[in-house]
Amino acid sequence: MKPENVLDAWAKLPAGIFQGNTIDLGNYDECHKVDHETGNETVGRIQGRYCQMTIPLNLSSLQARQFPSDNGNNGLTLQLGTCFPATCEASQLNSIFNSSIAGVVTLPKITFTCETPLPGLGAKEVTAIVIFSIVVVLLLFSTMYEVIMLLSSRQPNPNLVMFSIYTNGVKLLRISERPPQNQPKSNQIDCLNGIRVISMVWIVFCHNYMMLFFAPLVNKVAIFDWIKSYHSMLVVGGTVSVDSFFLLSGLLVCWSLLKELDKNRRLNLPVMYLHRYLRLTPALAALMLLSTTLLKYGGSGPMWKNMVVLMEDSCEKYWWSALLYLQNYVNPTEICLGHSWYLSVDMQLFILSPLVIYPLWRWGRKILYVIAVLILLSMGCVIAAFLINNLRLAFVDSGKHPKDKNRQVLVYYPTHIRMGAWLIGVMLGYIMHLTKHRIVRLSKVVCISGWLISLSIMLAILLGDYPLQQPDTYADHPVVVDAIYEATNRIVWAGCLAWIVFACVNGYGGPINTFLSLPIWQPLGKLSYSIYLLHVPIQTMLLGSLRSTGYFSDIVAAHNFWGDFGLTVTISILWCLAFESPMVGLEKLLFGRFLKPKPNTVALVEEQKTEHQQNGSTENIITRDPV
Known part of the structure; x- marks a missing residue:
């Protein structure tokens, strides 16, 4: 996608804030699809990074009471989904936005949290895959063994059918x-x-x-x-x-x-x-x-x-x-x-x-x-x-x-x-x-x-x-x-x-x-x-x-x-x-x-x-x- 999709993926100011509509997630998938090669050695490749911008709302105590309690903040924050180039960090965005608007308008401190890529498969993930694979193999082997034994009119070994989907399914039902x-x-x-x-x-x-x-x-x-x-x-x-x-x-x-x-x-x-x-x-x-x-x-x-x-x-x-x-x-x-x-x-x-x-x-x-x-x-x-x-x-x-x-x-x-x-x-x-x-x-x-x-x-x-x-x-x-x-x-x-x-x-x-x-x-x-x-x-x-x-x-x-x-x-x-x-x-x-x-x-x-x-x-x- 083109770089302009970065801006298009941004959330807009939601309608009905006083009805509790304080969150707009933006377009998460559009942001992640941004992948543009600029051809400029300085700028390089532009990829999208999804971030959430949080703006505290200065409401009166009477207005605040009208919002359901949510994680201790009484719902008094405006959360907007945003999209930036992947090279941007949350700390940089916090500094840039708060310093830029400080002399223009009076707003509470804005904070950004940016999504980080999931880690690759590590030792514990590989171990989990092995364990679950063993269980699947046991289920398939035990079931196939029992079916073969039943089709041949032979009595299966009880120790070999404990994982059988057929036997345990019959017991379950x-x-x-x-x-x-x-x-x-x-x-x-x-x-x-x-x-x-x-x-x-x-x-x-x-x-x-x-x-x-x-x-x-x-x-x-x-x-x-x-x-x-x-x-x-x-x-x-x-x-x-x-x-x-x-x-x-x-x-x-x-x-x-x-x-x-x-x-x-x-x-x-x-x-x-x-x-x-x-x-x-x-x-x-x-x-x-x-x-x-x-x-x-x-x-x-x-x-x-x-x-x-x-x-x-x-x-x-x-x-x-x-x-x-x-x-x-x-x-x-x-x-x-x-x-x-x-x-x-x-x-x-x-x-x-x-x-x-x-x-x-x-x-x-x-x-x-x-x-x-x-x-x-x-x-x-x-x-x-x-x-x-x-x-x-x-x-x-x-x-x-x-x-x-x-x-x-x-x-x-x-x-x-x-x-x-x-x-x-x-x-x-x-x-x-x-x-x-x-x-x-x-x-x-x-x-x-x-x-x-x-x-x-x-x-x-x-x-x-x-x-x-x-x-x-x-x-x-x-x-x-x-x-x-x-x-x-x-x-x-x-x-x-x-x-x-x-x-x-x-x-x-x-x-x-x-x-x-x-x-x-x-x-x-x-x-x-x-x-x-x-x-x-x-x-x-x-x-x-x-x-x-x-x-x-x-x-x-x-x-x-x-x-x-x-x-x-x-x-x-x-x-x-x-x-x-x-x-x-x-x-x-x-x-x-x-x-x-x-x-x-x-x-x-x-x-x-x-x-x-x-x-x-x-x-x-x-x-x-x-x-």
Whole structure:
């Protein structure tokens, strides 16, 4: 292209600045296509280099309040995409522009950030290519071997089909039969499948909105009007879906360990912990490897470096704490794969679970009082954090606190804060364990009242956040109101969901249990871990590759969601077949001879595998809050 395309690629002053249209990305691709040989030895070859110019806006405090908070700057900057010759550096542009306009007009300091070329393939990138290539070869070889053996009517070697797409695909799509209607209880808790999938879809839906908030929008101020609508609470209050997963996790861990204690009267902790680690870590480690090596080559765009390359930086620095599941305490402000904070909390609770569940098995109901005290202490920590740091729940208040003192770090990531819903799940697991061989009889009044109260409270929890989120009035009430709401809403949500599970298991679920137990939930439930891992990186890549300013509305968000979710499910199938499903056989092959667990411990592992296929094991209980 000709040199004049350098100027043509520049952004123009956007219309509707007071509606939040403060970003014009220019023409990113036109700038990169500039490549002109001038024939002049002094000037030489002209190539385009994309830069972003940031101009702070001097708005009044009243005007500033009308802009959604964005990374702590309250949206008060004008960002314009520009194009310069590739020989120009950001420092030179900063000096030239600020000195040139200083004597002409009074403007705040202008800053430039210029795109730098991606580095070539290094040792870590080559290593990643080799590792992923080996996995692909294993998948192809194992699948071809099994197909050949089946066509020749011979029995394949189990060790050679652990990576088979055919075998693992059949397991993934297999739907277990529901127990007969006249059998009130079984080890198969069908309703958990529906709860898990609905919660996961809810999470992806909420994160889809969060990504839209971070995108350049022509009507960013419309987010304020959206928050004033009641249906927005489905997104803003959607963080309770995390507590749904914590409840299910506590329930399944307690259920499994109590059965093991009944059989063996002890727990084989090394086997239990190793089994858990090996089931969770390979898929996470593979995604971390991809994020730190090859993901940056998967696209481009004006925001690509800010959105995608930053993931590489945090994972390079804190890969070890991610693999040790300590990120929520060690590096809460720079989490590798931001949504993986949940895995750290869940793993820590799993490691500590024998300290709660063994006493519960040994001394019975007395320990329920101890659990209740732990829940109250957790709630007290939330209230203290809010009052000490003057925290607010309002979405528009985010970014107004130091990075290490914001609400996410203080009251969202810590295990001691989030353990309440998990402990409710443990209590539910204990109650279900006590009543597993009994028919629980509830009167019609109790049953109807339980359903009406639980569903009404869950709706109230979602809508109760409404007055605390209003951008014009959220600061008019004392901080203690936010503190009490945040301390109680998660626990109460988990308690209401516990009633739903208990009622469904004991035959009082009616049409809700029928819906939650639909067979279609089973395959999606088995994919929930891979969906959890992949959906945020996929959404981040899509956001980073944007070329133009977007428009905010619920219709746009819904359209984006179905695209995000469909793409995530598709890639999750491949990810599950490559890094999740083979781990069962690989674990036996590598460690079976050395561990040699007691027969009852083997039974526990097999029960957990069955739950993975039927109910979804605790390894599949995953989610997260907006990154």
